[in-house]
Amino acid sequence: MDLFLNLLLALAAGWMIKSRVQQQRIALLARYLSRFSIEKHIEAVMQGYQRALGEDEPGRREQIWQLLQGQEQALCRQALQLANDFGAADAAATRVSKLPFWLPFASRLPASFDMREALRVHARGICRAVEGQPGASARDRAYAISAELLLLQHTCHWFCRSRWIASARMLSRHRTSYEQALASVLPQTRTEYLQLVALGGRG
Template identity: 50%
Template sequence: MDFLALVALAAIGLHFLRRRDQHARIALLGSRLAPYRIEPQMETLLDGYLRWLDEADVDRRRQIWQTLSATEQSLAEQLRRFAADVAGLEAPLAQVSKLPMWLPWAQPLLSGRLLFDVRRAFAIHAEGVAAVAANEPGLDDKARAYMMSAELLLLQHTCHWFCRSKTVAGARLLARHGTSYTQVLASVSPRTRDAYVALTGR
């Protein structure tokens, strides 16, 4: 068998390994998210903030904001419960590669400094969303909506990073929301940003 044939076989093998690993992670995360309404509530908030900003009628804006505030509180509670649920994952299943691209057998092969624990990441997200929902930073409504949007986008980024890779997560963030990982990280609360960077690196 010549060299090119070996390379082709290796590439095919890696492709199937990647698909199997990613499908397993997607299924794992999906099973943990299934009891909650986290994803639809995130979408409700992200779309709702834009609708609130575009609304000219003062009374209507107030009504929309009240609805959004109630959704924030519900989401914060669900994320708290979700993070507690995920904390029960076995450690090997919770390890995520910090490398930009997917690597086969990354968890057993990489040293601890090249991995992060997604259980801690979800705890950081739950704490960050709860703090902004309670308006602990003391922001006006517009700034609070902006910060909460960033907190939710960073959470979404972590989910994609866990299931696929950091590079894919960043590309999806840019494609779906027109914003970069760097911009999102700069827009979350300082407490979330510091904890997230300490856990995952830049």
């Protein structure tokens, strides 16, 4: 009976710690994100890409691509500024466990990465994708930018919750797996990202 009671107490304590830590992380990230319109721009760009890719008339499709350029440039600028601003956050509060699941105090272990550096990786990747790669079509460019944005969102949810929760959310909302998004970003982004977040990476 004592063993069962102790187990219940341990589970309750773990749940309380988890809730407190997650709320602190959500509040921290939200404080920085609230200075920008990144989420609004992401939604507008993603919806615009869907319209462009579904448009049969070439002239109308080209018009949509051109109209989206302002939103894309705004995303690049604001992602860079977010990474710069978040760089001032307390280092102890920005460590993220590389484990797929949440464990108390796991972010303090060596197998963790710095969210400040992750945002820098994402900002550089978004801007490279917005600039476009040599020879890439508008469709290819749109897919690359979309993947960069999805991976940014995944990392934000990983920071606030866990990698498993972030992956499940992306699969549910965007029908895209973590592996698919990672495979679709630009090669330089993928290399920098994996060096940071993979177990055994520089973190």
